[in-house]
Amino acid sequence: MVVVKGRCAVSNPLTVEPKAAGGSPRSNGLVPLPRSGPRPRKSLGQHFLADGRILDRIVAAADLTRDTVVLEVGPGRGVLTRRLVRSAGSVVAVEMDGALAKELPYRLEFPPNLTVVHADARTVDFASLVDADSSYRVVANLPYYAASPIIRRFLESDTKPESMVVMVQREVAQSMVAQPGRMGILSVAIQFYAVPRLVCNVPSRAFRPAPKVASSVVRMDVRTSPAFKVGSPDSFFEVVRAGFAAPRKQLRNSLSQGLGILAADAGKILEDIGLDGRRRPETLTLEEWGTVYRRWEEAGRTGVEQGGNRCSG
DSSP: OEEEEOOOOOSSTTOOOOOOTTSSOOTTOBOOOOSSSOOOOGGGTOOEEOBHHHHHHHHHHHTOOTTOEEEEEOOTTSHHHHHHHHHSSEEEEEESOHHHHHHHHHHTTOOTTEEEEESOTTTSOGGGTSOTTSOOEEEEEOOGGGHHHHHHHHHHSSSOOSEEEEEEEHHHHHHHTOOTTSOOHHHHHHHHHEEEEEEEEEOGGGEESOOSSOEEEEEEEEOSSOSSOOSOHHHHHHHHHHHTSSTTSOHHHHHHHHHTSOHHHHHHHHHHTTOOTTSOGGGOOHHHHHHHHHHHHHTTOTTOOOOOOOOOO
């Protein structure tokens, strides 16, 4: 892990917005990206957000003050970072691309409240980035291929953020905020640890280069403790994964397949807690999944191999 800190203060270095020719802001809201610097790397899923209106909505959703510590994942060329250092007390930007990490302080004229860390957010120790006794907020334009594991690491971390505002693929965002009737494994996993809400939808034309899919911004207010008490999150998510083993089947049959037990036994577990075994897994509420888990634990977990695969989206 390589850390590059802002090294000098500059008189109002970040107060001038990029403007179009003629001195007026571009009417389409797009922020011109510098022609120089590294090109976007497809291998890292780089699509640079260039719509100033969306950038402003992200910052507004993060609800920053001059006392806020922000951990930004994937700052890229720093268009969002520029806004964050204006609004927050300090910003720690984690960038996997070495060339972008090295040039970011130069690009932003060394704001004194910026620290750039060259590291992979999927593996870096969050405790090494922020003080253990200080709260922080995550703001991130996440690469599609790494969004779920990065979000999960933050939510399961011993050093959890206070909130997260993230850009993800729209399909992922819809799953994160889904309500009973449309819920999936990711819905349960996110809502077990946080309260998510949709901030806005983002068309592909807002990026350079434009991705082939649409995106959305989601805010998650992270719970100080999970939504309800479980003996082990690993064990809870084993049951959830089992319940979605065959999501198009009735819950009784899906649990039977996922837990490796007879359908009659799965039906008895559901009957004992007053749930109709003919329901689809997607219709259960978060609390009902907790009830299924607790009854399964009480029944002795018959038929389940012991082990800990956490829920993945």
